Amino acid sequence: MSLAVVEQLPHPLVGGVAALEAALDQMPIDGWPGLEPDALRSAAERLMRVEARVKAHLMAATRALDASGVAKSAGATSTGDLLAGAFGGDRRAADAMVHRGNKLGAAPSTQDALAAGQIGAAQADIIAGAISGLPDDVSADDRQACEDTLIGDAGRLSLKDLRTRSKRIADQFTPEPGVDRSENDDLEATEKKSWAASTFWMRPNADGTTSGGFTIPDAQADMLETALKAICAPKRDHLRDHPGAAAPEATTSVYDRDLDHRTRLGMAFAELCGHLPGNLLPGRSGFGATLMVHLDLATLTEGVKAATLSTGTRISASQARLMACSLGIIPQVFGGRPVPLDHGHEQRLFTRAQKQALARRDGGCTFPGCDRPPEQTEAHHWRSPWSHGGTTTLDDGVLICPHHHRVVHADDWQLREGPDGHIQYRRAGTTAWLANHRWRP
DSSP, X not given: OHHHHHHHSOOHHHHHHHHHHHHHHTSOGGGGGGSOHHHHHXXXXXXXXXXXXXXXXXXXXXXXXXXXXXXXXXXXXXXXXXXXXXXTOOHHHHHHHHHHHHXXXXXXXXXXXXXXXXXXXXHHHHHHHHHHTSOTTOOHHHHHHHHHHHHHHHTTSOHHHHHHHHHHGGGGGSOTTHHHHHXXXXXXXXXXXXXXXXXXXXXXXXXXXXXXXXXOOHHHHHHHHHHHXXXXXXXXXXXXXXXXXXXXXXXXXXXXXXXXXXXXXXXXXXXXXXXXXXXXXXXXXXXXXXXXXXXXXXXXHTOOSOEEETTSOEEOHHHHHHHHHHSSOEEEEESSSSSEEEXXXXXXXXXXXXXXXXXXXXXSOOSTTOOOOGGGOEXXXXXXXXXXXXXXXXXXXXXXOHHHHHHHHHHTOEEEEOTTSOEEEEXXXXXXXXXXXXXXX
C-alpha cells in the first residue's frame, strides 16, 4: 500500500513547477499598489532573483528537451519551433533560449549561480559565451578559474564592463607579447564587421513625425549617446538669482520637465539633427549635404507664411527664420517669381573666431535664467537680422542656447543692450527687461 503511494508521487521537478503555479495563483496581480514603498522595492528585487532562478531551470529544461529529440518526432523543425507552437508563438526567441541553454550547459558554475539567483540571465549569457570561446588547449582548472572570476565580477561590473572583461579573460593564456596585438587584431576585425553591418531606415508617419531605426558600430554609438546626453542634460535652477522678480516661464529649459528617458533622448536627437554642419559633411553626389529652404520674402521679414524645404517638407515661418538665422542651411528668398531674390550662403554664419570672442564676452547663453555654457550655444543676430540687412559682426552677435533661440523667434522676444553693456530681454506684451544671472552684482 505504501509503495503504491510512493510510486504515484510526482517527480520533484514536476512538483516544483506545480508548486510555483499554485503560488502564483494565490498572488493577486492588482494587489501591488497597496504595498508600502519599502515592501514594494524588496518584493521587486526578490522577484528579479526568482525570475533568474526560473530561467535557469527553463534553460536546463529546454537543453534536456533538445537532447531528447522529441521535436523531430513531433513534426517540429526544431525544439524552438516546438516550444513556440506550444506557447508565445515567438520562434526566434524560443530558438535563442535553446541556444543559450546549450551554451550554459558548458558552464555549470554559471548555471548554478543563475539557479541560485546570484546573477541575472544577461550576465550568465555573457559568462557562458566567454567560457565557450576559450581556446581548446585551456586546462579544466584554468577554465574553471576564468568562470569563477567572471561570476565574481558580475556582482560589481555593469553589463558593458562585464562583456569587455569577458573578452580579455583569455589574455592570460596568450603568450606575451602577443596579448595587446591579439586584442587589437580582434578589435579591428570586429570594427570592420560592424561597419559592414551598419543599417539605417526612416519612415514618415504622416502626422508631422518620422520614425526610424539604425544599427551602427559601438564607438559611433557612444559618440551619439554622449552628444545626446550633453544636449538633454537639465540646467540648474537659477530663479533664486532673481530676488523679487518672477522669471518668465520660458526660462525653464525644455529638458527640465518630467520627461521619460526615451522622450528626452528623442528631443535631443532632433536638436542634434538641427545642428549638423552641412558645409562640413561629405557630399558625394556633387551637391553637398546642405538643405535648401524656399521661402517668400514675407516669411522672412514678417513671419506670415510657411516655407518649404528642398525635400518638400513644409515648415512654419518661425522655424524657417530660425533655420535661416543660425544653421548651415541655404535660404532662397523669392518675391513672387520663380527666380530667387537672394540665394544665401553660409558665410552669413558667425566664424569660429567670432564665436570664441562671443564666448569670452557672454560666458554662455545670455537668456535670463539660463546657465548653458558657450559650447552649448549658437550665435544670434540680435541687433539687426540679416534678413533686414544686418551683418555678421561681433557687435551684432550674442550667444544663446538652441532652446531659447527657438523661444526668441517663436514668441517674439525683444533684445537690447543694457547700461552695463550686456544684453537684456523683454517678452512681447511685457514691460520688464531681464538680464542673465551671470551679470548680477
